[in-house]
Amino acid sequence: MDTHLNDHHTPAEHAALRFLTAGSVDDGKSTLIGRLLLDSQALMTDQVQALQARSRTPDALELALLTDGLEAEREQGITIDVAYRYFATPRRKFIIADAPGHEQYTRNMVTAAAGSHAAVVLVDVTKLDLHAPQVALLPQTRRHALLAHRLGVAHLIFAVNKIDAVTDPGAAFAAVRAALQAFAQQAGLQPTAIVPISALRGDNVTQRLQAPWWDGPALLELLERLPVPQPRSDGPWRLSVQWVQRDGDGTGHQARVYWGRLASGSVRVGDTVQVHPSGELAQVVRLLHHAGAERPEARAGQSVGMVLDRQLDISRGDWLGTPGTLQAQRRFAATVAWLDPDPAAIGRRYWLRHGHRWVQGRIAAIEHRLDIHTLTPQPADSLGVNELARVIVDVAEPLPVQPLDGASPQPGALIMVDPGTHRTSAALLVEA
Template sequence: MDLLRFITAGSVDDGKSTLIGRLLYDSKSVFQDQLEAIEKTGQVNGQINLALLTDGLKAEREQGITIDVAYKYFSTPKRKFIIADAPGHIQYTRNMVTGASNSDLAIILIDARKGVIEQTYRHSYIASLLKIPHVVICVNKMDLVDFSKERFDEIVEDYKNFASDLDFKGLEFIPISALNGDNVVDTSPNMSWWKGKTLLGYLEDLEIEVDETKHEPRFPVQYVIRPQTEDHHDYRGYAGQVRSGLFKKGDDIAVLPSGLRSKIKSIYTYESEVEEAFAPMSVTILLEDEIDISRGDMIVTDKHQPIVSQDIEAELCWMDAKSLVPGNKYLLRQTTGSVKSAVKEISFRIDIQTHEKLESSQLALNEIGRIKIRTAKPIAFDSYFENRGTGSFVLVDEGTNNTVGAGMIVGAY
């Protein structure tokens, strides 16, 4: 079975945790001891409080919010799923960015009573910024608006009007009631006017692009294997995970950023030699020539090369309490490599509610902006739009070793 990673987002009290609990409960993915524990804890309107399946921390339950990104796993006969439950408050924007970075789909909840609000704009923009290809708008709490088709249609129209400039491959709207289970796993008898799929039905049937061989071949070197034994005196292998594309024995390759060229002599997995390797296989590649390669270098096919530059322009979500200002220096980690870098310029800050580009001399915690960075030495990268694996990076404060920023590369400047 294939795997679908998705994130849930919405305003506080929109019912994210209840929705996830309902998916787990109705798909029979809850262990008996978990079920017994939440049955003892309490009920909501005479029903099991399914939100407790995700809100595991006492402090979070007391505040009525989900603070960190909670990951949950479940499966059906058709597919396996990983859910990232992101918090709704604006001060946890960085948490949503973290949860969304590897997601194939975003579920954005809208309270049927409140309609499209500021948090809806923010979460939709982040989903667009992170190039999440598919978005499902779940209009929740339909039971509180008498399952009104008119109210659902009104919210759909409002959302489409503001989201027209966002880049989504697929956009779906589903009316649900997570508390009662309407249109979550089973079709709702209360909304006979709805002829579409249930949420789980949509998640099971969604076609996602899992064929990474369609992208250009990229192999960041993680480790250089030099046994230096009598049996393997001249052995030199380059181990790592294929990020994208397809490598074959005999391919002409280039090693970046040096630009040295060679040909693939052989490819090995843990078990045996193979003729080709594709994402996300972990392999060891041997080359016909002895050339200088180290961790962080990238092996690519000779014809389809990424950008090599010291000057990077990127969208950045700032994650540290201490604001980002031009001149600050950080360790930039991208694929398997690390390089010292300095922030040269903050081009603008993005107002996530209005999508406006505002002049700014700094980025505060949870703010997103466009920056220019210079690295101490050239690195190889693609734009995030073309390749999420080689177009993303994090900034690390060398003094504290804290991750202070998450970046999506636009290109070189």
């Protein structure tokens, strides 16, 4: 097993783990989630009975039926929407996002990845040419792994599925693992683990696989001990204002409370605040939590209400932070995941959302498009759906963007919306 944990990841074994399943169509993502729910006893008796009644045979449960909730999903046999499921073991609580595998619904996979601590990318061993000198991975497997990495998902796990359906599972797993390791090295990924499973039969999902060629953990065992990334509480702090509340103190004085989630750092009563975009300075006189009680300090990841010592013109979408650290830019480089059926065009105007602020912007230049098969940069003057590229973005108003940080993603992530169709056209990830 290959394990990689960044220095700022601190173990939090009792914190809930949010993870998504990803991969190509019919790789077994929904079946894996059904297996986890069934084997962890997260299903009610009537749910199991209903599953048995809907399955072709009681002894071969169609576990994907537990998550494919939309009628269109059941008719087509594919996952369309992101399905969220919850279960717990004695060691930890889990929130699972079952992401679609079809290219048409890649935007939904991006949605699932945006809030996940880990990604389990399934690889269907039966779809691959195991006799080739080097096993070629499916494009959607590569795309989903790259997207999870670029979106700052902390842990990437490859689960080689349907290992029970090949004649020599040990050799098959070794060949696929070699291909995954070669892809990861080429793409600059550092997967947490590569594990064999059979989601349908349950091999190595919740109980370790008993085989001479595998001595590693079961998938659930691995998920139970993954550390949850903690936002950095050291260094400069910043907060995107989500809501401005007028808080009366009973004397007719109306103090303003600026609510939001601290993206990074820590702030204490008495600290100096700088406001973006005005640049004005003030001092923190009160910090509140959601119940209204006061606190002396707030740390990254916490929601907080902030009262300042002077009245300033601050509204939703403004940023508060350590003085001198909210460096705003009108032009910046970013990785773009293009999600719109309409191609991206240089110079076209879009709406961009950064934190809680909406501004107009445009793609000023496409530096290169990433070839999903060779992972080499290619020249491009437009982008099609599901393509990844490095672009230069111009915005109408300066934004305090920062290079994307998986522990504190908010300052480094934006979405781009088409003003005509109102579709989310792209996810933007700020680069240095």
